[in-house]
Amino acid sequence: MLKIQNLHAGIEEKKILKGINLEVKPGEVHAIMGPNGSGKSTLASVLAGRENFEVTDGSVEFYGKDLLELAPEERAGEGLFLAFQYPVEIPGLTTTNFIKTAVNEVRKYRGQDALDAVGFLKLMKEKMGLMNIDQSLLSRPLNEGFSGGEKKRNEIFQMAMLEPRLAILDETDSGLDIDAIRIVSNGVNKIRGKDNAVLVITHYQRLLDYIVPDFVHVLYKGRIVKSGTKELALELEERGYDFIKNEVNIGEEA
Amino acid sequence: MDTISYFKEQLNQLPQTQPAALARIRQEAADAFVQQGIPATRHEEWKYTRISSLFNKGFEWPVNQSATAVGEDQMQALRLPGSEKANELVFVNGRFSKELSVIRSKDLTVLSLEEAAAGEFEPLIAAHLGHSSDYLKDGIHAMNTAFMQGAVFVHVAKNKIIAEPVYAYHITDARAANSLSLPRSLVYISQAAELHWVETFHTLGMQESFTNQVVEMVAEKDARLFYYKIQHDAPHTNLVSTTHIRQIGQCYTYAVTISLDGHIVRNNTHVVMEAEHGEAHLYGLYFLNGNTHVDNHTIVDNAKPHCYSNELYKGVVGDSATGVFNGKIFVRQDAQKINAYQSNKNIILSDAASVNTKPQLEIFADDVKCSHGCTIGRLDEEGLFYLQSRGIPAKLAQSLLLHGFTSDILEKIKLDVIRDYADQLISQRLELL
Numbered sequence: 001m002l003k004i005q006n007l008h009a010g011i012e013e014k015k016i017l018k019g020i021n022l023e024v025k026p027g028e029v030h031a032i033m034g035p036n037g038s039g040k041s042t043l044a045s046v047l048a049g050r051e052n053f054e055v056t057d058g059s060v061e062f063y064g065k066d067l068l069e070l071a072p073e074e075r076a077g078e079g080l081f082l083a084f085q086y087p088v089e090i091p092g093l094t095t096t097n098f099i100k101t102a103v104n105e106v107r108k109y110r111g112q113d114a115l116d117a118v119g120f121l122k123l124m125k126e127k128m129g130l131m132n133i134d135q136s137l138l139s140r141p142l143n144e145g146f147s148g149g150e151k152k153r154n155e156i157f158q159m160a161m162l163e164p165r166l167a168i169l170d171e172t173d174s175g176l177d178i179d180a181i182r183i184v185s186n187g188v189n190k191i192r193g194k195d196n197a198v199l200v201i202t203h204y205q206r207l208l209d210y211i212v213p214d215f216v217h218v219l220y221k222g223r224i225v226k227s228g229t230k231e232l233a234l235e236l237e238e239r240g241y242d243f244i245k246n247e248v249n250i251g252e253e254a
Numbered sequence: 255m256d257t258i259s260y261f262k263e264q265l266n267q268l269p270q271t272q273p274a275a276l277a278r279i280r281q282e283a284a285d286a287f288v289q290q291g292i293p294a295t296r297h298e299e300w301k302y303t304r305i306s307s308l309f310n311k312g313f314e315w316p317v318n319q320s321a322t323a324v325g326e327d328q329m330q331a332l333r334l335p336g337s338e339k340a341n342e343l344v345f346v347n348g349r350f351s352k353e354l355s356v357i358r359s360k361d362l363t364v365l366s367l368e369e370a371a372a373g374e375f376e377p378l379i380a381a382h383l384g385h386s387s388d389y390l391k392d393g394i395h396a397m398n399t400a401f402m403q404g405a406v407f408v409h410v411a412k413n414k415i416i417a418e419p420v421y422a423y424h425i426t427d428a429r430a431a432n433s434l435s436l437p438r439s440l441v442y443i444s445q446a447a448e449l450h451w452v453e454t455f456h457t458l459g460m461q462e463s464f465t466n467q468v469v470e471m472v473a474e475k476d477a478r479l480f481y482y483k484i485q486h487d488a489p490h491t492n493l494v495s496t497t498h499i500r501q502i503g504q505c506y507t508y509a510v511t512i513s514l515d516g517h518i519v520r521n522n523t524h525v526v527m528e529a530e531h532g533e534a535h536l537y538g539l540y541f542l543n544g545n546t547h548v549d550n551h552t553i554v555d556n557a558k559p560h561c562y563s564n565e566l567y568k569g570v571v572g573d574s575a576t577g578v579f580n581g582k583i584f585v586r587q588d589a590q591k592i593n594a595y596q597s598n599k600n601i602i603l604s605d606a607a608s609v610n611t612k613p614q615l616e617i618f619a620d621d622v623k624c625s626h627g628c629t630i631g632r633l634d635e636e637g638l639f640y641l642q643s644r645g646i647p648a649k650l651a652q653s654l655l656l657h658g659f660t661s662d663i664l665e666k667i668k669l670d671v672i673r674d675y676a677d678q679l680i681s682q683r684l685e686l687l
């Protein structure tokens with residue numbers, strides 16, 4: 001579904017991604033790990049269409065379409081979802097109203113009729129149960145005054161409501177305690193299926209205890225320098241990123 | 255003939271049959287007006303708002319104007335929602351129109367200022383009319399006071415809650431000639447009474463129009479005043495709207511100003527807190543496009559200890575429009591333990607739009623809590639991207655963000671029909687983006 005080839009991107013004059021290659025198929029879970037500053041979040045931003053990043057080379061195909069040509073909202077319509085590392089607080093817009101607008105705009109994009117109030121409520125009730133999320137949270141302004149855990153749970157709830165084909169979780173575990181990680185992971189696991197894929201971006205292995213990946217990639221200096229299975233994540237946890245850095249740096253010198 | 259000479263001539267033609275208290279203030283104001291003239295931009299309080307040049311166009315101010323052709327047809331077009339359950343006070347070219355007005359609440363007394371000053375309310379008028387003495391300091395205020403014609407006195411009796419709001423319509427008839435309106439009212443809310451007051455401004459016709467309005471509101475102990483101004487007159491119209499709220503007992507006052515349209519709009523919203531433990535709220539929203547210039551000058555004057563005031567003005571300024579905010583907080587020497595908060599937040603939508611904001615704190619007491627802050631910025635890019643990433647198109651995302659930005663001010667409007675109406679006006683404005 002997702003084919004990234006030789007992707008180069010940066011911000012202003014700074015090059016961050018220097019040739020990423022990655023293919024994701026339906027039903028797969030990929031983890032992208034790497035030390036700070038390796039380009040993990042940039043990759044997520046470029047895929048979702050954040051404006052301030054410039055793609056200088058390479059291509060990204062999503063179900064055969066040129067993803068980089070699409071506006072962020074069109075990418076969402078095509079079934080891409082980014083769970084933000086730092087979900088944005090939007091004063092004066094209730095979470096329910098926001099999600100209803102999002103669901104119906106995505107449906108419109110896909111040529112489906114808008115859900116009426118009853119249909120929307122039914123869908124919301126169902127997903128609320130799945131995500132263990134409280135009604136009172138949804139009637140508050142979007143993310144405003146939410147705790148870190150509430151914000152991340154709200155991200156996963158939005159994901160459940162929008163039913164994406166590819167979900168990108170950008171450091172969803174950052175700032176969460178282990179209970180919150182468990183709740184968020186459970187949510188992700190409940191919506192995993194053979195038709196959709198998940199790209200988990202994380203610094204730590206612990207999230208991968210709960211969202212078990214099929215593949216693990218290590219990003220360093222803007223490139224995927226090592227790929228493997230979930231065992232690679234365990235090795236990283238044990239040995240730290242230094243051994244990867246050393247391998248790369250020695251390789252560069254040679 | 256220059257502006258001042260013209261008005262001087264008009265002053266000489268004013269009828270002289272007024273009760274003494276009124277006559278004195280009028281004379282003082284006339285002298286002050288002739289001396290000061292229309293404030294120029296070199297006047298610190300008028301630095302960003304140029305009204306003097308408007309008068310170069312010449313305004314008719316007919317002294318003996320009585321019946322104009324404003325009738326039910328015009329009223330129907332400009333009535334606010336909920337008017338069937340409201341007290342309607344209609345001012346045409348600044349003069350109160352008894353024929354067009356409807357008083358529904360029996361505990362609400364509405365009299366001409368002259369009538370009131372000649373009867374039992376004379377002490378209230380003597381004590382409160384022109385109390386701020388701004389008519390001696392500011393030419394535009396002096397002008398209103400010098401020409402008081404068809405002014406009203408409104409009284410709410412003790413312990414009475416006026417369930418039906420007052421809708422005050424200020425209509426300026428500029429169909430045939432340039433027209434000047436100088437509406438004036440004095441509103442007195444007695445002990446433990448409650449009043450909701452909504453003001454709107456309307457110009458008929460395409461000639462030049464200038465409305466220079468003053469309303470003074472006095473609240474006694476335990477009174478509750480909710481005051482709303484909605485300004486969306488035609489784009490060629492000019493307005494100076496001065497609201498003085500005077501708390502003479504421990505009470506609760508509330509003022510919300512919503513400005514959308516006009517050529518130049520200047521609001522002077524002042525609250526004087528003369529009793530301990532008073533509470534004052536001032537809110538404002540300006541959502542501007544075209545060439546509209548809106549200037550909100552506010553003063554919260556803490557004269558006594560333990561008062562609380564909260565002030566929040568928000569602006570969304572697009573096209574070539576201009577927003578001005580000047581918020582003054584005075585804390586007098588003995589006014590210890592007061593809490594005064596002030597904030598002004600602006601979003602600029604285009605390169606040609608501008609905002610001038612100036613918070614001013616003058617604190618003469620040493621044990622107070624005051625805060626102020628102002629922001630001017632573009633629409634939050636990260637918020638926009640967040641909404642877009644959920645499938646919401648950029649234009650709709652912008653509209654949701656801006657609506658969200660305005661919503662905390664709209665929510666301050668406690669009258670449901672008026673809040674819905676203001677919300678609808680904002681939504682219409684958002685659709686134009």
